[in-house]
Each structure stands twice: as C-alpha cells, then as structure tokens.
Amino acid sequence: MDDRNTDEPQAPEQEASASDAGEPFALEAPAEPERAQGHPVDVPRAIEAVLMVADEPLSLVTLATAVGAPMAAVRQTIDGLVADYDGEDGGPRRGFELREVGGGWRLYVRDEFDDLVAEFVNQQTPTRLSQAALETLAVIAYRQPITRGAIASIRAVNVDSVVRTLLSRGLITEQFTDAETGAINYGTTDLLLQQLGINSIEELPLISPLLADGTEGFDDDVR
Numbered sequence: 001m002d003d004r005n006t007d008e009p010q011a012p013e014q015e016a017s018a019s020d021a022g023e024p025f026a027l028e029a030p031a032e033p034e035r036a037q038g039h040p041v042d043v044p045r046a047i048e049a050v051l052m053v054a055d056e057p058l059s060l061v062t063l064a065t066a067v068g069a070p071m072a073a074v075r076q077t078i079d080g081l082v083a084d085y086d087g088e089d090g091g092p093r094r095g096f097e098l099r100e101v102g103g104g105w106r107l108y109v110r111d112e113f114d115d116l117v118a119e120f121v122n123q124q125t126p127t128r129l130s131q132a133a134l135e136t137l138a139v140i141a142y143r144q145p146i147t148r149g150a151i152a153s154i155r156a157v158n159v160d161s162v163v164r165t166l167l168s169r170g171l172i173t174e175q176f177t178d179a180e181t182g183a184i185n186y187g188t189t190d191l192l193l194q195q196l197g198i199n200s201i202e203e204l205p206l207i208s209p210l211l212a213d214g215t216e217g218f219d220d221d222v223r
Helices: 011-020 043-053 060-067 071-085 111-124 131-143 148-155 160-168 190-196
Strands: 096-101 104-109 172-177 184-188
Touching: 043 060, 043 071, 043 104, 060 071, 060 104, 071 096, 104 111, 131 148, 131 160, 131 184, 148 160, 148 184, 160 172
Parallel strands: none
Antiparallel strands: 096 104, 172 184
C-alpha cells in the first residue's frame, strides 16, 4: 500500500482528539465576565459604581446587563454588599444602605441621618429669590456702585430688608463708604457672575430694550 500520505498535516484529527480528551478549546468563554475591551470585570465594584449614579431602583436583570455578569453572580454580590454596608462582616456600619424597593435595588441614606442630610441639601440649594430681591439685584448690577438710598429712589420702595437678604446670600457686597455722606455703596460679587454664567458685569445685556419705554428707571443706556 502507498503510504506517501502519512506525512500530511493531521490538524483536524488532533483538534478532535483534544476535544475528546476533555481539554478546553482556546475560544472557550472565560470564567469571569469581561467587557468589550477584554478586561475582567470586578462585579462588586462595578455594581457599586452603577448604583451610585442610579436615580431609581435597578432590577437584578438591569444590573446584570449593565456589568455583563450572570444573574447568579449579581444576586450573590447584592447580598454581599447589603451585609457589608450593614456591618454584618464585622466592619463599620455605613451611613447608607442598599435597599430593595419596587422590585429593584438602590442606595439610600439611613433613616437616622435623614434630618442631617435634608438640612445639608437645603443649605446647598437655598430658596429662590423673591421678585423684589431680583429687581433690587438688577438695579445694583446695572448701576453699581450705588447707595441704598439711590436704590430705593429707583424702585420707589424701602429696600433695607432686600439688601440685607442679598448681602447674606453673597450676591452683593459693600464696596466703599462715601466720604461726604457716609452712605455705603453696593456692588455685585463674583458669586453673582458664576450664577449668571458670565465672566464680567459688562456681559449683561443693554437695559433699555428690556424697559417699557426704553428709558424708564434709568438716566441713560447702561449695562
């Protein structure tokens, strides 16, 4: 018998033998979930990251899809995070907790810190200025430096309390005191510029087009 073909490549037979022997193929899915770039996912930390930015409870299915992990791994991770935050593993009890609400999971402040957090949030987001305060602030912004008496004259009302409010908010400041009359002159602060999203007071629009007759309330066209 002609045996000249015995030296031909036997790759297909060898691969089949490896498979029959129980050896894994090179393309077998990895044990740990991976993102598209090929880096393994730290499931607990990935879930924490997603929960930190979630504004509503997330279901296990949503979390599993977000981090690319099996449902079983996500369920186990959630149980572990709950125990960790509650201090069940001997560590400190966190100021927040992972709570199941409406079929999903979300991070919440613990009940004992509700009042503290509410007070902090209210301080960071103060109530809106009244119409009177906004009008007074506009007069100061366009006519600064300006005294309290001049502001009252333009607005035709007493502005003492409103000026105090604007000072307490840090939107205006006492720039200087008139040497002759002793009157304090007020001007706006950098905080107001930040709130308006401008770099300087010169970026304010012209006032004339905003008034009923183009001149009411001001002697000339100012910014």
